[in-house]
Amino acid sequence: MSEPQEPLIASASQTVGPFFHVGPGASDRCGVLAAPGIPGERIRLRIRVLDGDGAPVDDAMVEIRQADAKGAYAPPPAGPEDPPPAFAGFGRLSTSKDGDCCFETIRPGAPAESAGAAHVTVCLFMRGLLRHLYTRIYFPGDPALDRDPILSLVPAERRPTLLAQRAADGATWDFVVRLQGERETVFFDV
Amino acid sequence: MSDRDALEAGSQPPLLYPPYKSTVKRAPTQPLIVIPERFASLATPVYGYLPIGETDNDLTRQHDGEPQGERIIVAGRVVDEDGRAVPHTLVELWQCNAAGRYRHAKDNHPAPIDPNFSGAGRAITDAEGRYRFVTIKPGAYPWGNHDNAWRPAHLHFSLFGHSIATRLVTQMYFPNDPLCAWDPMFQSVRDPRAQQRLVSRFDLSLTEPNWALGYRFDIILRGRDSTPFEARV
Numbered sequence: 001m002s003e004p005q006e007p008l009i010a011s012a013s014q015t016v017g018p019f020f021h022v023g024p025g026a027s028d029r030c031g032v033l034a035a036p037g038i039p040g041e042r043i044r045l046r047i048r049v050l051d052g053d054g055a056p057v058d059d060a061m062v063e064i065r066q067a068d069a070k071g072a073y074a075p076p077p078a079g080p081e082d083p084p085p086a087f088a089g090f091g092r093l094s095t096s097k098d099g100d101c102c103f104e105t106i107r108p109g110a111p112a113e114s115a116g117a118a119h120v121t122v123c124l125f126m127r128g129l130l131r132h133l134y135t136r137i138y139f140p141g142d143p144a145l146d147r148d149p150i151l152s153l154v155p156a157e158r159r160p161t162l163l164a165q166r167a168a169d170g171a172t173w174d175f176v177v178r179l180q181g182e183r184e185t186v187f188f189d190v
Numbered sequence: 191m192s193d194r195d196a197l198e199a200g201s202q203p204p205l206l207y208p209p210y211k212s213t214v215k216r217a218p219t220q221p222l223i224v225i226p227e228r229f230a231s232l233a234t235p236v237y238g239y240l241p242i243g244e245t246d247n248d249l250t251r252q253h254d255g256e257p258q259g260e261r262i263i264v265a266g267r268v269v270d271e272d273g274r275a276v277p278h279t280l281v282e283l284w285q286c287n288a289a290g291r292y293r294h295a296k297d298n299h300p301a302p303i304d305p306n307f308s309g310a311g312r313a314i315t316d317a318e319g320r321y322r323f324v325t326i327k328p329g330a331y332p333w334g335n336h337d338n339a340w341r342p343a344h345l346h347f348s349l350f351g352h353s354i355a356t357r358l359v360t361q362m363y364f365p366n367d368p369l370c371a372w373d374p375m376f377q378s379v380r381d382p383r384a385q386q387r388l389v390s391r392f393d394l395s396l397t398e399p400n401w402a403l404g405y406r407f408d409i410i411l412r413g414r415d416s417t418p419f420e421a422r423v
Contacts, residue, residue: 007271009201010412011387012379014361015210017346019292023284023310024348052215059296065354076352125359128212130203130378132359153223179216189222190355 016125018059021094025061030092033105038087040069040106044172048100052180056099060126064091064103071109110144117144134188137164137175154186161185200380210374211335247313249325257307259288259326261402268319271414275319282348283311283323290329299331330369342369349409356411363389
């Protein structure tokens with residue numbers, strides 16, 4: 001048996017900076033995750049980002065990943081020529097001057113492979129973040145929240161920071177990311 | 191190595207790094223909640239479905255004319271912490287032009303825009319994890335972080351890898367750039383070996399005679415293969 005090798009040092013994260021819009025932030029088509037015909041409850045997911053002063057962050061790049069209505073994740077592409085699945089479950093938008101962005105998608109189902117609650121994973125990139133942040137959006141009223149293994153890692157008093165709120169139109173869910181402050185959003189180390 | 195271990199070793203930057211002023215109001219103050227490794231499989235799909243066009247990896251051929259500046263080739267391998275190839279993963283690149291100006295409404299640096307340079311490229315790694323771009327060498331540019339602050343010449347890279355834990359946005363620097371010593375982004379990485387990981391190497395074998403200098407930039411994504419060592423090739 002050979003000796004275990006020292007792992008290589010992973011490349012360090014660096015900030016996305018303020019000019020990502022010329023590159024990965026350029027694709028506004030990534031705001032629509034679910035084309036017509038994709039089964040599931042159609043929702044709009046509006047994500048707003050606030051800094052330590054409560055000011056809107058107008059230069060964040062927001063990525064979301066989610067399961068389909070049955071709780072299944074799209075399989076990885078087998079190769080470069082593999083056509084994308086009908087519902088890839090990935091979205092990416094830049095925040096507006098008001099610090100928000102809005103994805104058109106379907107409400108995710110409870111994960112098919114675990115006891116957890118339905119959720120959307122969020123990755124946040126922005127000037128001033130040397131490493132990107134992960135958080136999760138859950139939906140209030142879901143009975144599975146009480147048995148979600150990730151939510152149970154979070155102190156009870158901070159769990160509300162991970163809940164979206166249904167807007168008056170019934171189809172829009174609002175999720176506010178507070179980077180700092182009394183109601184600072186819970187972020188995860190994955 | 192978990193993120194926390196990497197932080198302790200200085201090979202990843204901290205979230206709060208006051209010399210980089212924008213971190214002060216944007217870095218979370220509460221500790222991150224660690225998701226145990228056994229939940230990694232819950233973690234979500236990969237991404238890499240954007241179609242790649244013919245000139246996406248050649249930033250010098252995206253307009254009618256050629257951009258101004260020093261033409262360069264930037265190529266390397268994307269591997270995991272065990273050195274295993276990360277095949278078929280999306281690599282996105284963006285940068286300013288040779289004069290140090292981004293094609294971006296918020297960039298007010300008084301340097302010329304180049305009508306023949308957009309500054310964005312994409313590639314997919316091949317079966318061995320290799321990627322290759324042709325572009326022009328970006329210029330250094332001033333920024334408002336502190337008095338007489340200048341960013342070293344750099345390329346921005348974004349990679350997905352094959353799980354959510356491998357997502358990476360980083361920057362590539364050029365060898366022997368004196369500005370790195372004063373750059374808070376570069377200096378936020380404290381481990382000198384990790385710093386050098388972000389610096390490309392001039393590579394004569396990548397250099398094409400009478401045409402373009404070659405720089406090699408290998409990217410190591412987090413994560414290790416779980417197969418036992420004796421089973422590895």
